[in-house]
Amino acid sequence: MQESQSRTAGSELRKSARPPDPGMSVQFVKGVGERLCKLFGKLGIFTAQDLLWHFPRRYEDRRSMRRIAQLHAGETACFRGKVRVADNMRTPRSGTLLTRVAVDDGSGIAYLVWFNQWYLKNKFAKLLGKDIVVYGTAQFGSRGIEFTNPEWEEISDDGGDTLSSNRIVPVYPLTEGLFQGRVRRIIYNALDTYLPVVEDPLPEEIRKRRGLVDLATALRNIHFPPSEEAREEARLRLVYEEFFFLQLALALRRQNVTTALPGIAFDVTPECSKRLYEILPFELTNAQKRVIREIERDMARPIAMNRLVQGDVGSGKTLVALASMMVAIHNGYQAALMAPTEILAEQHYLVLTRWAEQLGLETALLTGSLTAKEKRAARERIASGQAHIAIGTHALIQEDVEFAKLGLVVVDEQHRFGVLQRAALRDKGLNPDVLVMTATPIPRTLALTVYGDLDLSVIDEMPPGRKPIKTHLKATSERPRVYDAARKLINEGRQVYIVCPLVEESEKLQVKAATELAEHLQRDVFPDIALGLLHGQMKPAEKDDIMRRFRDGEIQVLVSTTVIEVGVDVPNACVMLIEDAERFGLAQLHQLRGRVGRGEHQSFCVLISDPNTDDARQRMDVMVRTCDGFEIAEEDLRIRGPGEFYGTRQSGVPSLRIANILRDVDILEMSREDAFELIKADPKLSASVHRDLRDIIKKRFEGSDLVTVS
Ligand code: ADP
Ligand code: MG
Numbered sequence: 001m002q003e004s005q006s007r008t009a010g011s012e013l014r015k016s017a018r019p020p021d022p023g024m025s026v027q028f029v030k031g032v033g034e035r036l037c038k039l040f041g042k043l044g045i046f047t048a049q050d051l052l053w054h055f056p057r058r059y060e061d062r063r064s065m066r067r068i069a070q071l072h073a074g075e076t077a078c079f080r081g082k083v084r085v086a087d088n089m090r091t092p093r094s095g096t097l098l099t100r101v102a103v104d105d106g107s108g109i110a111y112l113v114w115f116n117q118w119y120l121k122n123k124f125a126k127l128l129g130k131d132i133v134v135y136g137t138a139q140f141g142s143r144g145i146e147f148t149n150p151e152w153e154e155i156s157d158d159g160g161d162t163l164s165s166n167r168i169v170p171v172y173p174l175t176e177g178l179f180q181g182r183v184r185r186i187i188y189n190a191l192d193t194y195l196p197v198v199e200d201p202l203p204e205e206i207r208k209r210r211g212l213v214d215l216a217t218a219l220r221n222i223h224f225p226p227s228e229e230a231r232e233e234a235r236l237r238l239v240y241e242e243f244f245f246l247q248l249a250l251a252l253r254r255q256n257v258t259t260a261l262p263g264i265a266f267d268v269t270p271e272c273s274k275r276l277y278e279i280l281p282f283e284l285t286n287a288q289k290r291v292i293r294e295i296e297r298d299m300a301r302p303i304a305m306n307r308l309v310q311g312d313v314g315s316g317k318t319l320v321a322l323a324s325m326m327v328a329i330h331n332g333y334q335a336a337l338m339a340p341t342e343i344l345a346e347q348h349y350l351v352l353t354r355w356a357e358q359l360g361l362e363t364a365l366l367t368g369s370l371t372a373k374e375k376r377a378a379r380e381r382i383a384s385g386q387a388h389i390a391i392g393t394h395a396l397i398q399e400d401v402e403f404a405k406l407g408l409v410v411v412d413e414q415h416r417f418g419v420l421q422r423a424a425l426r427d428k429g430l431n432p433d434v435l436v437m438t439a440t441p442i443p444r445t446l447a448l449t450v451y452g453d454l455d456l457s458v459i460d461e462m463p464p465g466r467k468p469i470k471t472h473l474k475a476t477s478e479r480p481r482v483y484d485a486a487r488k489l490i491n492e493g494r495q496v497y498i499v500c501p502l503v504e505e506s507e508k509l510q511v512k513a514a515t516e517l518a519e520h521l522q523r524d525v526f527p528d529i530a531l532g533l534l535h536g537q538m539k540p541a542e543k544d545d546i547m548r549r550f551r552d553g554e555i556q557v558l559v560s561t562t563v564i565e566v567g568v569d570v571p572n573a574c575v576m577l578i579e580d581a582e583r584f585g586l587a588q589l590h591q592l593r594g595r596v597g598r599g600e601h602q603s604f605c606v607l608i609s610d611p612n613t614d615d616a617r618q619r620m621d622v623m624v625r626t627c628d629g630f631e632i633a634e635e636d637l638r639i640r641g642p643g644e645f646y647g648t649r650q651s652g653v654p655s656l657r658i659a660n661i662l663r664d665v666d667i668l669e670m671s672r673e674d675a676f677e678l679i680k681a682d683p684k685l686s687a688s689v690h691r692d693l694r695d696i697i698k699k700r701f702e703g704s705d706l707v708t709v710s
Contacts, residue, residue, distance in 0.1 A: 022049035022194045030189040031182070042175045051190040052198070052219050055238075055658055056170035059231070062135055063167060069107035071138045071145050078135045078165050080155070081105030086124035099124075103134060110134070110145040112152065131155040133165035153181055161224075163188055168225050187223055195220060201696050202241060203689060206674050212237040222658075236667065239659040243668045246656075247675035249697045254306065254454075255683055263304030263431055264333070264407055268296045272330040273323050279358045280319075287461035288316050292323045294457045295435065299327050299408075305433035310440075310447065311459030312629035313594030314466065317437045318348070320459065321410045322355055324435055329361065329388045333407025336390045336432075338397070340412070342367045343547055347569060348412065349391045356389060366392035366401065369541055397424050411436045439594065439629070440587060460630070469597040471605040471624045473581075482606055483525050486575055490529060490556050494601060495573040498559045499592055501580035510561055511537045517579065518559040526557055534560040562588060564595055571599030581607035581623075582616035586636040589623055615639060637661070 027037035029048050040046070045054055066077040081103040088099050099120045101112040112134060114120050136150030153164040163169070163184040172183045200207070200215040207214065213221075218237040225231030273292075284292070291309055298305035311317045325335035337352070339345040349365040356363045364387035366378045381387040385404030390396060397409070409425070409432050425432065436454065447456055474482050486496050500517040503510040518533040532546045532555040543563070549555045551570050558564070558573075562584075576596045581589060589607070596603040607624070611617040622635045661668060678690070685694045 019197050020048075020193050022047065022052070022197065024048050026051055029186060030193065031186045036178070036182075036186070039175055039177050043173065043178075048190050048194055051187055052194060053657065054172065054187065055222055057173045058171050059225070060135070060169045060171060062165050062169045065133075065166070067107040068103075068105045068110045068145060071110070073138055073140045073145075076135075076137045078133065079103075079105055079110070080131060080133045080165070081110065082129055082131055083124055083127045084109070084129075086121050086128070088118055088121045103132065108145070110138070110147060111141065111143055112136075112150055113141070113146055113148045115149075127154060133162060135165060135169075151180060161188070163224070168228070168231065170223050191220055191223060201692060202244065203678070203693075206244075206678075210240065210670065210674070212240055215241075235658065238657075239664050239667050240671050242656055242659045243664070243671035244675055245693075245697060245700055247668075247672040248679065248693065249701050251676045251679040252685070252697065255679055262302050263433060264299075264331075265302035266299040266327050266331045266333075266407070266433075268300045268327055269330075273326040275359055276323060276326050276355075279355075282463065284319065285316065285459075285461045285463055287311075287459045288320055291320050291457040291459055294455075295320070295324045296327060298455065299324065299433055304431050305435065306454050307434070307457060308436045308438065308447070308454040309457045309459065310438050312462070313439045313591065314462060314598060315439075315459040316463055317412075317439070317459065318351060321412070321435065321437060322352065324410065324433075325389055325408060326359075328407035328433070331407065333405050333432075334382070334385065334388055334390065334403055335408040335410065336392075336396055336403070336406060337410045337412060338392060338394055340393070341563075342369055342393060343543060343563075344412065345392050346544065351569075352389055352391060361388040362386055363389045363391060366390060366396055368393065368395060369539075369544070397428075402428075403430070406430050406432050408433045408435065410434075439591065440633075466597065467602050468627050469576075469593060469603045469605050471593065471607065471627070473607045473609060473620050473624050476608055476610050479608060482577065482608065486557075486577060486606075487526070487529070489575055489604075490526075493572075494575065495550065495553065495555070495570065496557045496575040496577060497564060497573055497592075497595055498557060499564070499576070499578045500559060500561060502562065502583040504583075507536060511535050514559060514561050521557065521559060529557055530555045531557040531559060534558060534563055536561055536563050562592065564592070569598055570595070572601070574599065574601045574603040576603075576605045577608065578606070579608050581609040582611045582613075582620065586619050586622060586632050586639070589619070590629055590632050593623070593627070594629075 024047060025037065026032055026040050026045055026047055027034060029051060032040070040051070043054065045051055062078040064078070066075075066079045068079055068081065071077055071079070082105070084102040084104050086099070086101045088097060090096065091098055097116050097118055099114045099117055101120075101124045103110050103112060132152050132154050134147060134150050134152045136147040139146050139148065151164055153162060155162060164181050170184060170187075171180060172187070174180065174183065195216045198216050198219065202212065202215070206212075212218075213233050215237070218234040221230040221234035222238060225234065291311075295305070295307060295309075298307055309317060309320060311320075321337065325337075328335045337345075337348055339348055345367050346365065349363060353363045362381070364378045364381045366375065366382070370378065378387075378390075379401055382390045383402040383404060390401075390403070395401075406425075411434065490496060498517070498521065500514045503513050514533060514535045518531060522531045532550060534543060534546050538546075546555070546558070550558045550573075553572065574596050576593055578584065578589065578592060584592070593605040596605065605623070607620055609616070609620055611620050618635075618639050622632055622639075626632060659667070679685075682690050685691065
């Protein structure tokens, strides 16, 4: 936020000549000091302003006071009474120091109890006969109603606000050594001092049109709401603001990407993909057709395409990519496909080459594990234009590969086509259309946030005739029976994946676990069956060899770490057995399950797990209940919370303070509309009323790879 020193709405009320500066160290906020300043630092609070943005974790409605005589055990309540007696004593058995304070409200007496806080006695001794407010959970103790470690607050004689009672009370995230009452008071002080100089960064026009309260009101009411309604209004406003600046940054970035360099205006005609549709042995799904139309529309425009195609595993993204490549190729350009791993690149190469042969097109594969000679040959075919389609890992655009005429880049299974890669292309004087394909089922709301600078196409339909994968949850004690069932299917000619338990601590331990599991299975469970092992520390050539042998049916059981998570296609494999499934995240489980169900046979996913937390149980239930990636993603988001969502951390999206991308979809879309409109009207934010916005964005998203403000 930008605070200008010139506009100080409340400054005439203040005695000091200089207006308060919210950028000042938190140490100088009334009530803080050196010691607390350090503790606040642990919470990421360094300035007075940070304090204003330290929002409550939750609230407690303490507006109604209870009478002591009416309290019952187990009730969490608030009451007010006079301090009568304060004593320190030792418990008979353990000798623990105990402070007991009697409070009397006329209807009865309640005892407040603390352990090992000897100094409290003196504190209460000074309050004898004075009124305090207490909040806590009532229990029946030896003397009647008792409160252990309650919150309490003195009622000041000067009639100042009580912050911990008689109102909707904020409950803050704390760190050891900080206490609610103190933090409430400090934040209250900070609001008092700094709200008068807080400037509202939202354009007035937008605020009025959307009916949002001003920032000062929002900040006051999010901390100390006079009513539920006021709190909700405050929240709406703050959520809106959070989304608005994020979307504004995304809009700006897209602006930079799309206007900096013009793209290729491909001539899109039915001729482009006529041949492809002639040889296609099946009808495209409606979703595929729609997405291809969206892509073609982009490709026809003279600006660079930046589109994300999202489609569950098996939804047929490869064909969508191929159809797009046909447009580029028909226009005399080359297409490149980049995969995140060599195995995947090679698989794509095999699939695309099969299509290409029928279409009379040439492909080239370029990966790190080729021999120098093979690499040179591939480079030459790419540089001469002989290869229409180049397939490889990121090395394709990062190394010194020259394209004869690159027109389209397809990035597969990538969370985000990085700014760096774009820049690498641009450095080569290229500004091809870019299509990013992901199977990570991101809920639309999240996609708008994570990929807000890309256009989004969703393949929300599966090719017909797929048999849904049957998913079962089995206890570890049922393992022998699961192995028996797997053996039966193997005897019928099927193949089986067994994913070993996830070891997050280190890759080394992970490899050890995988190796041990494979040895155990080969020795004790499947001695007569060909079994292979695949893990991340194997050399690419070894991995390849194993994958090829599995694909060719030489291996029946493939024991693997999560390296098989993405993309590899073996239609004859129809069992995915996941050991200790509760250790995996939902998105990962879904990806793993997506490795089966690709052929004509009924496929099964078996989750072996004894889930012992709520979270784990919920994840297992979701997996058993549905195969719909989008539903799973929504559940994932719900169970883990937006901050933890798979894929967002890597993508460098700044964490959201108050907005919740699930609950606040409407506000997200509203803010997105406003932000993109604003950038359309004022692409460089150069209007004087918009200048501050630019600074705010720069400040807020500094260091995040999400946003580059030039
Ligand atoms: P994804 O990359 O989205 O996981 P693929 O593109 O690998 O999926 O497609 C999975 C399988 O479905 C492939 O064997 C592909 O040939 C087939 N396929 C794609 N589209 C269709 C369709 N419209 N009808 C039938 N099969 C399809
Ligand atoms: Mg794919």
